[in-house]
Amino acid sequence: MADLAIVILAAGKGTRMLSSKQKILHDVGGRPMVSHVFEAADQVADLPPHLIVGPGDHSLQDLFGDRATYAVQDRRLGTGHATMTAAPALEGRSRQVLVTYADMPLLRPETMSALAELQRTSSAAVAMLSVTGDPSSAFGRLVRDDEGQVLEIVEVAEARQRPDGETILAIRELNAGVYCFDAPWLWSNLDKLPLRQARSGQEYYLTDMVGLAVEQGRRVEALAVEDADECLGAGTRAEMVLVEKAFRRRANERWLSAGVTIVDPDATYIDQTVTIGRDTVIWPGTYLQGQSTIGENCVLGPNAVIRDATLGDDCVIEQAIVERSELIGATIVPPFSHLVDIKKD
Numbered sequence: 097m098a099d100l101a102i103v104i105l106a107a108g109k110g111t112r113m114l115s116s117k118q119k120i121l122h123d124v125g126g127r128p129m130v131s132h133v134f135e136a137a138d139q140v141a142d143l144p145p146h147l148i149v150g151p152g153d154h155s156l157q158d159l160f161g162d163r164a165t166y167a168v169q170d171r172r173l174g175t176g177h178a179t180m181t182a183a184p185a186l187e188g189r190s191r192q193v194l195v196t197y198a199d200m201p202l203l204r205p206e207t208m209s210a211l212a213e214l215q216r217t218s219s220a221a222v223a224m225l226s227v228t229g230d231p232s233s234a235f236g237r238l239v240r241d242d243e244g245q246v247l248e249i250v251e252v253a254e255a256r257q258r259p260d261g262e263t264i265l266a267i268r269e270l271n272a273g274v275y276c277f278d279a280p281w282l283w284s285n286l287d288k289l290p291l292r293q294a295r296s297g298q299e300y301y302l303t304d305m306v307g308l309a310v311e312q313g314r315r316v317e318a319l320a321v322e323d324a325d326e327c328l329g330a331g332t333r334a335e336m337v338l339v340e341k342a343f344r345r346r347a348n349e350r351w352l353s354a355g356v357t358i359v360d361p362d363a364t365y366i367d368q369t370v371t372i373g374r375d376t377v378i379w380p381g382t383y384l385q386g387q388s389t390i391g392e393n394c395v396l397g398p399n400a401v402i403r404d405a406t407l408g409d410d411c412v413i414e415q416a417i418v419e420r421s422e423l424i425g426a427t428i429v430p431p432f433s434h435l436v437d438i439k440k441d
Contacts, residue, residue: 098142100212101190101279103182104133106198107150107169112332120198121155122336125343126367126385129330132201134160139205140212141194146186148178174299176289179282187283192216194276195302199329202342203274207319207326214319215276221314222306225272227327228320235270236303238318246316249303269318271303272327281314343368364397373409391425 110119120130137145146165147156150172157166167181179195186193192212196203207225215223224246226238236249249271255264285308289300309316321327325342329335347368348361355374358364363380366372372390379397384390388402391409396402401417408425415431422437429435 097188098190099216100141100192100194100276101143101146101186102137102141102194102196102208103146103148103179103186104130104137104196104198105148105175105178106130106156107148107153107172107178108199109150109172110199110331113336114333118150118153118155119330121159122330124201124330124336124339125347126369128159129201129339130156130198131159132368133196133198133203134164136203136205136208137194137196138163140208143186143190146182147198148181173297174292174294175302176286176300176304179302180286180300183283183286186279190279192276193279193282194274196274197329199331200274200327201330201339202326202328202346204323204326207321208274211274211276211319214317215278218315218317219278220317221278221281221309221312223276223317223319224306225274225327226269226318226320227272227324228268229270229324231266231268233270235272237264237267238269238271239264239267240269246306246318247310248307251301251303269320270327272321273329274327275302275305277305281309285309285312370402379414 106120113119121128134145144164148167148169149156151168151170165185167185169178169181192215194208194212211223211225229235234252236251237255239247239250241247250264255261288308289304291298292301306316328339328342330339344365347366348358348364351366351372352358356372357377360380364378365383367385369386370384370388373392375392376390376394381399382397383401386404388404389406391407391411393409394407394411396413399415400413403419405418405420406422408423410426411423413429416429416433418429418435420437421435
C-alpha cells in the first residue's frame with residue numbers, strides 16, 4: 097500500500113472566466129495553470145496524481161496522458177461528490193489522500209509534503225491548510241474552541257445566517273481548501289456528507305468532513321501557510337491577474353537569488369520554463385518566454401522579447417525580438433530587429 101495519493105479537483109466549468117476553454121487551461125507563468133498543480137503533486141505523491149474531470153472533457157488526458165489517472169464526475173454536485181468519484185480507483189491503495197484544486201498553481205510541493213506529514217504524525221482524520229487573510233475574504237472561516245482545537249469550517253453565506261455570524265466573519269484564519277485525510281476514514285465517511293443548498297443547486301461540501309471528524313471525536317489539524325500567495329485561486333480574469341503577478345514575483349525572486357540582475361522586477365516577465373545564466377542583466381519591459389535558455393553575462397532589454405530561443409554567453413539584445421532561434425556567444429542583436437528561424441514553424 098502506498099503512503100500518499102493526491103486527488104486534483106479539475107471538473108469545474110469555470111464559467112466566471114467567460115472563456116471558450118476551461119479555466120484551468122489558461123496560462124500562468126507560461127503554462128496551463130493545472131500543469132503547475134500537477135507537477136507539484138507528481139513530486140510528492142506515491143501514486144500518479146488522480147484528476148477529477150468533467151463529462152466529455154479529454155483535455156487533461158491530452159495534456160498529461162498516462163502520467164495521471166482519471167475519474168469522471170458525471171454530475172457536478174460539489175467538492176465532496178467530486179472526491180467520491182475517486183473512490184473506485186483509490187480506495188484501499190494508500191494510507192493518506194490529499195485533495196487540492198486545479199486552479200491553485202502557486203501551491204508548492206513542500207507545502208503538500210508538510211501537510212501530509214502533519215496528518216501522518218498527528219493521526220488526525222483531517223489535516224488542512226489555513227491562511228491568515230482579510231475579514232472581507234470570501235474564504236470559509238476556521239472556528240476553534242477555547243483550547244485551540246478545530247471545530248468546524250463555516251462558509252461566509254452560512255455565517256451570515258447564524259446568530260454568531262459577526263463573530264465568525266471577524267475570524268482571520270481562513271480555509272485554504274486543501275486537505276489531507278486518513279484514507280480509510282475518508283472512504284468510510286464520505287457517504288455521510290449532507291446535501292446542502294448552493295447557488296447552482298444542491299451540493300456535497302468537502303468542508304463538512306471537518307465537522308464529521310469532530311462529531312466522531314477524531315482529531316483535526318490545521319497547518320498555517322506562511323506565504324498567502326500559495327492559496328490564491330484563479331476563478332475570474334481579475335483573479336488571474338493577481339495569480340500571474342504573484343507567479344512573476346516568485347520567478348523574479350528565484351533568479352535574483354541565483355545571481356541574475358533584474359533592474360525592475362515589476363516590469364520583467366519570466367516564464368517558469370526559462371533558464372538564465374548568472375550575471376545576466378535584464379532591463380525593464382523584457383519578456384522571457386517558452387523553452388528559452390539564456391547564457392551568462394547577457395544583457396537583455398529594455399523592451400526585448402526572447403521566446404523559445406537559446407542564447408550563448410555575452411549576448412546583447414535591446415528592443416528586439418528573438419524567437420525559435422539559436423544565437424552563439426557574444427551576438428549583438430540590433431534594436432528593432434525580429435529574428436525567427438522559419439524552419440521551426
